[in-house]
Amino acid sequence: MTKTAVSTTINGDAAEFLCETGETLLDVLRDRLDLTGSKEGCGTGDCGACSVMLDGRLVCSCLVLGVEAQGRAVETIEGMAEGETLHPLQQKFLEHAALQCGVCTPGFLVAAKALLEVNDDPSESQVRYWLAGNLCRCTGYDKIVRAVLDTAKDMRSARA
Amino acid sequence: MIKTKFKLVGTRPLRPDGVDKVTGRARFGADISAPGMLHALILRSPHAHARIKSIDTSRAEKLPGVKAVVTRDDFKLPEREDLVDICRNVMAREKALYDGHAVAAVAAVSKTVAREALKRIQVEYQVLPHVTDVDAAMKPRAPILHKGMRTIGAEPAAKKDSNVAQIHTFGHGDVVKGFAKADIIIERSFKTEATHQGYIEPHACLATYGADDRADLWCCTQGHYMVRNACAGLLGMEVSHLRVTASEIGGGFGGKTTVFIEPVALALSRKAGKPVKLVMSRDEVFRASGPTSSSSTDVKIGITKKGKITAAQAILRYQGGAFPGSPVQFGAMTGFAPYDLENVHTVGYDVVANRPKQAAYRAPGAPLAAFAIESVIDELAHKIGMDPLEFRLKNAAREGTKSSYGPTFGPIGLEATLKESKKHPHHLAPLGPNQGRGVACGFWFNFGGQTSVSLNIGEDGTVSVVEGNPDIGGSRASMCLMAAEELGVPYEKVRTVIADTASLGYNEVTDGSRVTFAVGMATIKAARQAIAIMCERAAKIWDIPAEAVVWEDGCAKPAGSNAGNFKPMTLAEIAGSAGSTGGPISGHSEATADGAGVSFATHMVDVEVDPDTGKVTVLRYTVFQDAGKAIHPAYVEGQFQGGAAQGVGWAINEEYIYGEDGRLQNPGFLDYRIPVASDLPMIDTVILEIPNPGHPYGVRGVGETSIVPPLAAIANAVSEAAGVRLTHLPMSPPRVLKAMMENGKGAA
Structure with a gap:
């Protein structure tokens, strides 16, 4: 099958890959670029486990074609920590025990980071609705919501 | 003796696998590949x-890039009865017995080729x-599913084929006499629809079968020893020739306690001579893994005017x-377990139907029985004007x-x-209009089982x-x-x-709430054995008897008449001179862990019911549960919260919907909707600690x-809010509205 060459930026670095036109961005990330942090829970955009940022917009990478990454910037869970320093959300997820099995965690972190970039003082309800596109079956969301609210609070006081 | 004073147990340190899981580094079932790997797909009925009159795979086999095709002809029916x-x-x-039943599988150089190959398989x-x-x-x-299946436990003995596989009965006393003593008797029938565990990670595996008949298998499972045992049996291998490594597991809740795709991947790899990766789609997970039973239950309970239960009876029918x-x-065993009953009788019918073979889902069978029985208990309490908690206390099971x-x-x-x-x-907070509060009790046996731990x-x-034992919720912490x-x-x-199957003795599956209990106990025993050895080493160095050395604060110390004669040696010092x-x-520790404590x-729960639409909103939720001893309280809370959230989905939303054609209508997360963050409130937890005498720490x-x-x-809360008893789960808006309208309660 003929493949298309794609040039893109992933987590700040230039990246090139060949993919079939029907391949999703998620397939490309996982199978061609070994970035397996984004997970496939459904393949239909319902679970959010494959959440990534595409040109600053939160998307399900299973609903984006690999070829659509041409000339754009992709951010994945692998780019969230800076070297050995975890992003505050990653740290708070650990402190609040906001994960059990952890398979939904990358998607939640990417989505929560996107929330805090547009709203640094969300209400509990705003957090719950923003994260309604990410499914977690282990935690009942309680500790996830607390972790996000606590991160927002810390980030605000760090700025104040 | 149960230890009660702790320095670390009961604290909340960060989990050891945490950084891997927040950075995307943790490797789950589908996150691994091998050089030369093929991609496999399964054709389903x-x-x-x-x-199935015939299966013609010849056109698929001729497709360039297809390396192996397997069908029923590649699996010999095993002699072992448990594997048939x-x-x-x-x-x-x-025969294909349900929508989604596997019929053939292919392994090819790419998913695209494998997809094309599936289309070329002709099944008549x-x-x-x-x-x-x-x-x-x-x-x-x-319609009879299995020719020759006669009901086990039928009296008189079954003479005809039936879909009832077995009848189970439990109880004691004489319910007829008990009902004769009752002032009030309530009898009700209930139904529940099948649900799915809904783990976010689909089943996935990578099989590598060599020409020397040795194989390696990587997979997401709750029990890799179980996988080894089943796959070896199905492929005619010796267990030591198959090494299984458990990946990180993205949820299971009982649904990953058996095999589905693993033997297929191994059979494909054997035939192709190359590594084979097989990953289920979400559609396949719904149609062809192991959802729960649906059920139909009749409950009859009699009480005195003062609220004492005189007799209790339930007939339960679960299709599996x-x-x-x-x-x-388990439903028949657990439903009445919270009560101290003189006369109790339960009958359970194990029924087969054209649906995927059920698998365990968290306390398998118990929630369905508790739904029916705790609904009648609630109704009886209300009938005599007694607080439902007080009613339960009056009849509660106790020690003895x-x-x-x-x-x-x-x-x-x-x-x-x-x-x-x-x-x-x-319990004391006020309720608003269209709101209701419900309570219910629940019981589970818990399990121990075969466990091996090494501590180095x-x-x-x-x-x-x-x-x-695969760590499914923070057990490594x-x-x-x-x-x-x-x-x-x-x-x-x-x-x-978590070691692979070649590196430790047998371990039972991560199920039965057994890991913190059984593996914890084995860890404690292994640590105590290591301590005994370290005391011996210190004794040798000091040239005193080993009995004269004690272990305190991470050090070997001379004791008795030798106390103070030698400087204590730290664990690191002893290790360094080993x-x-x-x-x-x-x-x-290699043992069968007995002494699991029931819980x-x-x-x-408080709910609000919208009288216009029948939609149920959960407003407040509190879990009170006995943990024996909470080793890491944050993850104990997590178990309480997760179970409650799954219960909310089961109660008000989740349901397997089959069409007239017998096909599953909603095999996706859009139409099979599990609770999302905006559906739930915070879930409060109260951990009680009544120590289990069977565990060194009381776990x-x-x-x-x-x-x-x-x-x-939730059913009790909804029934109060709606003003009508709900007897069919899930309590979805149409079902609640219908019940309200029929009783003149709805607003529409």
């Missing part, structure tokens, strides 16, 4: 019930009449999909109660959960705990805590790893009990 149904479920033989079906409903499957003229083995037995399923209870925490809920602010003291004084507690070293000095004192230091919970399993009460608690 579109029919609920059909004779698994074999038939893994690959259909004479003779479609047969089907049945998916439990009550319909029990009717005399229902296309093969026998529904958890109706002969349980409804036979054994007599030791120390149990049911009363403690009821008393705690009575005085909790939640590193040469620098750090510690490795090697265990064989608990093992590190228990090892560190025993050894007297910091938590961070211990690392717990080479000259006798060699490596390890502790082991009880009481749940309290009881906590993972499963938490899903037993919610279905009933």
